[in-house]
Amino acid sequence: xxxxxxxxxxAKAAAGADVQANEFLTxxxxxxxxxxxxxKVQEIRGWEQPTTIANSPDFIKGVIxxxxxxxxxxxxxxxxxxxxxxxxQFTVVIILNVAKRVVxxxxxxxxxxxxxxxxQIRPAPEFGGSLDMKHIVGLGTVDERMLILLDIExxxxxxxxxxxxxxxxx
Amino acid sequence: MSNPTDDxxxxxxxxxxxxxxxxxxxxxxxxxxxxxxxxxxxxxxxNAIFRAAHSIKGxxxxxxxxxxxxxxxxxxxxxxxxxxxxxxxxxxLVDVFLASGDTLKALLAHRRGDGEAVPLEEVExxxxxxxxxxxxxxxxxxxxxxxxRGGKARQMIELxxxxxxxxxxxxxxxxxxxxLADFGKLEEMVEPQDGGPATQRRFRMLTEVSxxxxxxxxxxxxxxxxxxxxxxxxxxxxxxxxxxSAGAASEATSVGDEGFGLFVDAATLPANQPVSxxxxxxxxxxxxxxPAAKATQAPAAPSGEAASIRVSVDKVDQLINxxxxxxxxxxxxxxxxxxxxxxxxxxxxxxxxxxxxxxxDLQESAMSIRMMPMSFVFSRFPRVVRDVAAKLGKDVxxxxxxxxxxxDKGLIERIIDPLTHLVRNSLDHGLESPEERVxxxxxxxxxxxxxxxxxxxxxxxxxxDDGRGLHRSKILGKARxxxxxxxxxxxxxxxxxxxxxxxxxxxxxxxxxxxxxxGMDVVRRNIQEMGGRVExxxxxxIGTRISIKLPLTLAILDGMSVRVGEExxxxxxxxxxxxxxPSPDAMRSLHGNQHVVAVRGDYLPxxxxxxxxxxxxxxxxxxxxxxxxxxxxxxxxxxxxxxLVGQNQVVIKSLETNYRKVSGISGATIMGDGRVAMIxxxxxxxxxxxxxxxxxx
Numbered sequence: 014x015x016x017x018x019x020x021x022x023x024a025k026a027a028a029g030a031d032v033q034a035n036e037f038l039t040x041x042x043x044x045x046x047x048x049x050x051x052x053k054v055q056e057i058r059g060w061e062q063p064t065t066i067a068n069s070p071d072f073i074k075g076v077i078x079x080x081x082x083x084x085x086x087x088x089x090x091x092x093x094x095x096x097x098x099x100x101x102q103f104t105v106v107i108i109l110n111v112a113k114r115v116v117x118x119x120x121x122x123x124x125x126x127x128x129x130x131x132x133q134i135r136p137a138p139e140f141g142g143s144l145d146m147k148h149i150v151g152l153g154t155v156d157e158r159m160l161i162l163l164d165i166e167x168x169x170x171x172x173x174x175x176x177x178x179x180x181x182x183x
Numbered sequence: 184m185s186n187p188t189d190d191x192x193x194x195x196x197x198x199x200x201x202x203x204x205x206x207x208x209x210x211x212x213x214x215x216x217x218x219x220x221x222x223x224x225x226x227x228x229x230n231a232i233f234r235a236a237h238s239i240k241g242x243x244x245x246x247x248x249x250x251x252x253x254x255x256x257x258x259x260x261x262x263x264x265x266x267x268x269x270x271x272x273x274x275x276l277v278d279v280f281l282a283s284g285d286t287l288k289a290l291l292a293h294r295r296g297d298g299e300a301v302p303l304e305e306v307e308x309x310x311x312x313x314x315x316x317x318x319x320x321x322x323x324x325x326x327x328x329x330x331x332r333g334g335k336a337r338q339m340i341e342l343x344x345x346x347x348x349x350x351x352x353x354x355x356x357x358x359x360x361x362x363l364a365d366f367g368k369l370e371e372m373v374e375p376q377d378g379g380p381a382t383q384r385r386f387r388m389l390t391e392v393s394x395x396x397x398x399x400x401x402x403x404x405x406x407x408x409x410x411x412x413x414x415x416x417x418x419x420x421x422x423x424x425x426x427x428s429a430g431a432a433s434e435a436t437s438v439g440d441e442g443f444g445l446f447v448d449a450a451t452l453p454a455n456q457p458v459s460x461x462x463x464x465x466x467x468x469x470x471x472x473x474p475a476a477k478a479t480q481a482p483a484a485p486s487g488e489a490a491s492i493r494v495s496v497d498k499v500d501q502l503i504n505x506x507x508x509x510x511x512x513x514x515x516x517x518x519x520x521x522x523x524x525x526x527x528x529x530x531x532x533x534x535x536x537x538x539x540x541x542x543x544d545l546q547e548s549a550m551s552i553r554m555m556p557m558s559f560v561f562s563r564f565p566r567v568v569r570d571v572a573a574k575l576g577k578d579v580x581x582x583x584x585x586x587x588x589x590x591d592k593g594l595i596e597r598i599i600d601p602l603t604h605l606v607r608n609s610l611d612h613g614l615e616s617p618e619e620r621v622x623x624x625x626x627x628x629x630x631x632x633x634x635x636x637x638x639x640x641x642x643x644x645x646x647x648d649d650g651r652g653l654h655r656s657k658i659l660g661k662a663r664x665x666x667x668x669x670x671x672x673x674x675x676x677x678x679x680x681x682x683x684x685x686x687x688x689x690x691x692x693x694x695x696x697x698x699x700x701x702g703m704d705v706v707r708r709n710i711q712e713m714g715g716r717v718e719x720x721x722x723x724x725i726g727t728r729i730s731i732k733l734p735l736t737l738a739i740l741d742g743m744s745v746r747v748g749e750e751x752x753x754x755x756x757x758x759x760x761x762x763x764x765p766s767p768d769a770m771r772s773l774h775g776n777q778h779v780v781a782v783r784g785d786y787l788p789x790x791x792x793x794x795x796x797x798x799x800x801x802x803x804x805x806x807x808x809x810x811x812x813x814x815x816x817x818x819x820x821x822x823x824x825x826x827l828v829g830q831n832q833v834v835i836k837s838l839e840t841n842y843r844k845v846s847g848i849s850g851a852t853i854m855g856d857g858r859v860a861m862i863x864x865x866x867x868x869x870x871x872x873x874x875x876x877x878x879x880x
Contacts, residue, residue: 064859065750066838067796067847076842078853081508085842114841177843 036128037153039160040107040120042089043096047120048127048153048160053109057123060104070175074119079108085176088119092174096121111166116176118165127160129153134162147171201242202295203493205251206288208235210562213284217565221272229266232280236262239287250306251290257313258283260395264317276316281566283309340397342369342386343411360386496592499552506542506549507834513542514831514855543832555595557635557644558586563599564606564633571610578617578628579610585635590642594733597713598644601706605646605729606631608703613650613727623724625649638732641715641866647728653679653721661687679719683707740835742862744828744854745811747792748799751860752824753833753852758865760812760819762827767806777876780810780821787812790872791823792863795847801825815865820872831855835862847871 037048063075063086072092076083086106090096098119106117137149148168153160169176212235215228240255258280264270286309292298342363360369372385390397394414401410517535525532561583572579590598614620614629621627634645655678662669662681669681681687683703710717715733742753743762761782769781770789778789789810793800802808802825810821833852838845849864 064851064861065798066842066845066861067798069845076838076851076859078857078859081511081836081853083836083838083841083851083853083859116841175843 036126037160037162038107038126039124040105041122041124042093042120045095046124046158046160048129048162049107049109049165051126053111053165055108055110055115058106058108058117059102060100060106060119062100073175077117079115079117082115084108084115084117086117086119087169087174087176090119090121109165109169111169112177114169114177116169118169127153127155129155129160129162137161198246198295200493201246202291205239205242205291208239209284209288209291211235213281213566214562216277216280216284217569219272219277221274221277224265224272226266229262229272233259233262233266248290248294250301250303251287251294254283254287254290254306254309257310261313261316270316279309279312279316281570283313338390338394338414340388340390340394341372341413342388342397342401343413344384344386344409363388494552496553499549503549503553506546510542510546510832510834511853511855513538515857518855546832553592554589555592556586557588557590557595558583559595560599560602561586561633561635564603567603567606568610568631571607575611576616577610577614579614580628580630582630582632583634584632588635588637588642590635590733594642594713597709598731598733601709601731602633602644602646604703604706605731606633609646609648609650609727609729613648613652615651638866642733644731644733645728646731647726649726652723652725652727653682653719654723658682676719679721682719683717740833740852740862741830742833742852743811743830744860745792745809745822745824746826746828747796747824748801750796750798751828751854751858752792752796753860753862754811754813754822755849755862755865756830758813758815760814762809762811764808765805765810765821770805773876778805779876780805782812782821785819787819787821788872788876789821789823790868790875792868793823793825795868795871796861813865813869815869818869818873820869822868833860833862 036051038051038054039046039048041047058079061077063077065075066073066085069075072088074086074088076085078084088098090098100119103122104119105121105123106119107123109116109118133155134151134153136151137146138152139146148164148171150162150164153162168174212232215232215235219225219228219232236255236258240252240259243249243251243255261270261276262280265272265276286301286305289298289301290306293300363369369386369388372387394412397412401412517539520528520531520535523531564583565581568579568581609631614631615623615625617627620629630649632645632647634643634647636643655675658678658681659669659671659673662684665684665687667681667684669678683706687703707717710731710733713733715731718730718732719727720730721727740753741756743756743759744751744753746752763782765780771779771781771786773779779786780789789805791800792798800808805823808823808825809827810823811827812819812821814820833854835850836852838848838851847864847867848861850862851859852862854860
């Protein structure tokens with residue numbers, strides 16, 4: 014718990030002070046628009062029905078065969094309780110490379126790739142939301158749009174995603 | 184530290200080979216040293232040890248690793264005497280040899296670029312210890328011969344020059360001989376009549392100069408391949424002639440030389456050649472020539488090595504990956520072709536059937552490359568046990584069972600450290616001292632057993648001892664002391680697990696061997712990293728058994744694919760005893776919701792796979808689906824599925840690479856149609872079914 018708080022504060026500090034100009038991939042979950050660091054993205058795929066895993070949380074849709082690699086698929090819409098979890102030809106899976114693992118994330122759609130400078134990124138305000146605030150790096154503004162910038166690596170590694178061993182121990 | 188071979192780049196490409204070979208030689212040497220019976224050492228073993236030391240020395244000298252050369256040289260010198268029966272093999276000598284072996288390993292590791300530099304003093308100290316053996320041996324002989332003159336022991340040395348040719352004429356030999364006159368009187372020996380043309384000239388001299396000094400001296404005058412120096416007989420000054428024993432010694436020497444195969448034509452020297460100078464031994468046989476030494480057979484040059492080649496693990500892994508892909512491709516082809524008309528495409532079907540057989544064979548062969556027997560791991564424990572038991576003053580016997588159990592090379596390498604730790608722990612904490620054991624009415628000698636076996640699709644490695652066992656109250660007390668949250672009503676299993684916590688040690692006293700409490704947590708972490716788990720069984724004063732269960736992380740599986748609703752699962756074929764469609768009257772219900780099925784007089788618990796994995800099944804009634812009887816660790820369970828899909832070979836892919844361990848599932852695989860299917864963990868399902876049955880009953 015101590016560690017988590019420490020991480021949280023350091024993340025806030027980083028967001029406020031020195032977030033570098035970075036490229037972000039933006040995607041939609043329901044009505045909200047999110048951004049993640051583009052370097053964590055391996056590829057973007059269409060939806061295919063994964064093989065379900067027994068007794069896993071509902072947001073883990075199962076695993077797919079990505080050219081010989083078994084990749085778990087997480088539906089962020091179910092995880093964050095945003096929008097309706099429909100699967101059609103527009104549903105997109107973002108294949109991420111985080112913590113030396115390959116994970117797929119289901120989102121409603123992928124918008125574009127944006128470069129945000131330091132002053133376009135504001136620290137995230139403190140409020141309770143469906144998304145644990147510790148995974149939000151900051152809020153980005155582009156024209157009139159607001160982007161929620163996620164630390165996707167920390168999110169995927171966090172224990173409540175139950176993606177990794179040890180994360181579910183407590 | 185500068186590498187002496189920096190300037191010769193072309194040599195460095197051979198370094199790897201040398202290091203590999205040296206490591207093998209050292210391992211073999213260590214094995215032999217541990218095996219050897221000091222009281223009646225087998226000459227063949229002694230020769231093998233000598234050869235190992237010699238081979239390392241040769242290689243090290245080539246690459247200019249002087250420290251390695253120096254140490255192996257001393258080892259070689261001492262062991263040469265031992266194998267010729269000139270020096271008795273004593274326990275201390277074995278110890279020094281083992282220690283030297285360790286130092287050599289460290290030296291080589293450093294040269295290789297991993298491991299720390301070995302202080303030169305350590306090498307020097309070992310050299311000195313080895314020399315001390317030689318010195319004490321000489322002293323002992325000198326003392327025994329004790330004729331009171333106090334002079335140095337003399338020995339008869341034979342010098343053989345040749346082959347003589349244009350480059351090395353007989354005349355130059357005369358020059359050398361003249362120079363050697365300072366060391367002692369030389370006498371030329373007549374060539375045997377049937378020796379052919381005089382290609383060799385032989386001399387014998389009685390001298391105080393040692394064999395190695397003589398070699399060094401000659402090295403300055405004649406190229407080493409032109410001269411052979413050998414010891415004919417050691418002799419105390421003023422000795423009485425004793426032609427027969429000299430003859431015997433000479434025979435032993437020459438046979439030994441031949442056995443090593445270094446020198447040409449040693450056999451041309453007749454064993455009982457008349458000795459032209461009085462040589463002999465005073466007061467009986469001072470030189471201990473064992474009968475065994477005479478019986479030395481010329482060992483064939485180790486020819487077994489030619490039967491294997493060195494291949495880097497990367498290449499093997501690449502091969503295995505490719506074969507894995509091939510298997511998937513083959514399965515895809517088979518699936519696609521199955522929709523075609525077998526009558527029209529008969530040739531295609533025949534070809535595909537053959538492809539399947541070939542792929543399977545290829546896959547089996549490729550997989551077997553990476554598999555290594557557990558003996559690779561177990562073989563290092565006699566040494567560990569010997570050293571630690573000696574240090575602790577305990578009497579311990581080590582038993583190893585199941586050395587033939589094969590395990591993937593990657594796992595083999597990673598299991599060594601945790602196992603070593605467990606064995607040391609058993610030795611230190613588990614086993615009592617001999618006195619304590621006797622007081623308890625146990626046999627004086629403690630036993631540690633290492634056992635490897637295949638169980639339920641896993642490999643189980645056990646370390647058990649017949650020591651004092653774990654003490655519940657002691658562990659709980661210690662845990663409280665450490666501020667851990669414990670309570671008295673914890674289950675035994677939970678209490679035992681406490682010993683895996685960091686910084687936990689119940690040893691009353693910290694010893695050199697263990698007790699600092701670092702380790703058991705590392706052991707558990709290492710094993711978990713391999714995807715395995717550790718279990719402890721213990722009974723006070725009876726013993727402790729720690730089992731490590733490792734999953735098959737890299738393997739091919741013959742599986743039966745079964746369908747439940749939309750999903751396909753793979754059941755490892757090895758655990759299936761039969762499949763059947765039950766008749767309604769074979770099913771019995773137990774407490775309403777639990778079912779058993781009567782199969783040939785046995786009542787087996789029925790487990791619905793759909794229920795266990797929480798998926799929707801198409802078939803609800805037992806008699807319309809299929810029961811697959813699975814068996815694990817002696818218990819049977821009937822697994823209820825919708826239907827059987829078929830039998831196929833699957834490549835196990837770990838779920839844990841990108842996800843985590845899922846209970847009930849041992850891995851995943853990719854099917855012919857490219858979809859992922861889960862491989863069920865039979866042991867888990869059988870356990871689940873039986874525990875449900877127990878609850879219901």
